[in-house]
Amino acid sequence: MAKRSRLVAGIGGAITGAGLLAIQFTGGWEGLRLYAYQDVVGVWTACYGETKSIKPGMRFTKEQCDSLFIGSLTEHEAGMRKCLKAPDAIPEKTYVSFVSFTYNVGIGAFCRSTLARLANAGDLDAACRQLPRWNKAGGKVIKGLVNRRKAELALCLAGLQSPAPLPDPKPPVAEPAPAEPPLARDDSTVAWPLLIGFGVLVAAAVALLAIRKRRKQ
Numbered sequence: 001m002a003k004r005s006r007l008v009a010g011i012g013g014a015i016t017g018a019g020l021l022a023i024q025f026t027g028g029w030e031g032l033r034l035y036a037y038q039d040v041v042g043v044w045t046a047c048y049g050e051t052k053s054i055k056p057g058m059r060f061t062k063e064q065c066d067s068l069f070i071g072s073l074t075e076h077e078a079g080m081r082k083c084l085k086a087p088d089a090i091p092e093k094t095y096v097s098f099v100s101f102t103y104n105v106g107i108g109a110f111c112r113s114t115l116a117r118l119a120n121a122g123d124l125d126a127a128c129r130q131l132p133r134w135n136k137a138g139g140k141v142i143k144g145l146v147n148r149r150k151a152e153l154a155l156c157l158a159g160l161q162s163p164a165p166l167p168d169p170k171p172p173v174a175e176p177a178p179a180e181p182p183l184a185r186d187d188s189t190v191a192w193p194l195l196i197g198f199g200v201l202v203a204a205a206v207a208l209l210a211i212r213k214r215r216k217q
Helices: 017-032 062-082 094-104 106-114 113-122 123-130 142-159 201-214
Strands: 033-038 044-047
Touching: 017 094, 017 142, 033 094, 044 062, 062 094, 062 106, 094 106, 094 113, 094 123, 094 142, 106 113, 113 123, 123 142
Parallel strands: none
Antiparallel strands: 033 044
């Protein structure tokens, strides 16, 4: 039977190694803001890149953001898996790079992409090399997206044991809410992927998944 997720274990909802890597990598690139703001193309966003139901003036605690992030990450993974013929055959690091990419561009964009088509054809190397093409927002090349795609490409190829070095991690810092949230944000300053400091996030994820499981019983 095919797995439903590679980020959480089926029994108990424990975070897997792939799940921890996805949280660290994707969360590091999204960055954390505890208030609603407009991104570079004007979309209201909060927490770790959350856009669903975000409205001006909203504020969040870190715990709320952690909960939203875990839910959104697993939701995007589930949508991504439906568009892959053999998601469990993809190497872990390559798989996580696809999760990060899907979280950033959306499930629909991933499923329609040449990247997904190449992955389904078994050419994972070529699929990975599609990532740098996705460096625009609002029709403009965004430095933050260029940097993120480079990191995703490095992680993707690392899963295939290709000679591509991983970027040095640099943990993001949660920004305090300003008196008046900015109207736009250029993601060129988004921090490098986070490899430490996500203990609280992982604990929150485990607790959230356990609560969901009890509610289903």
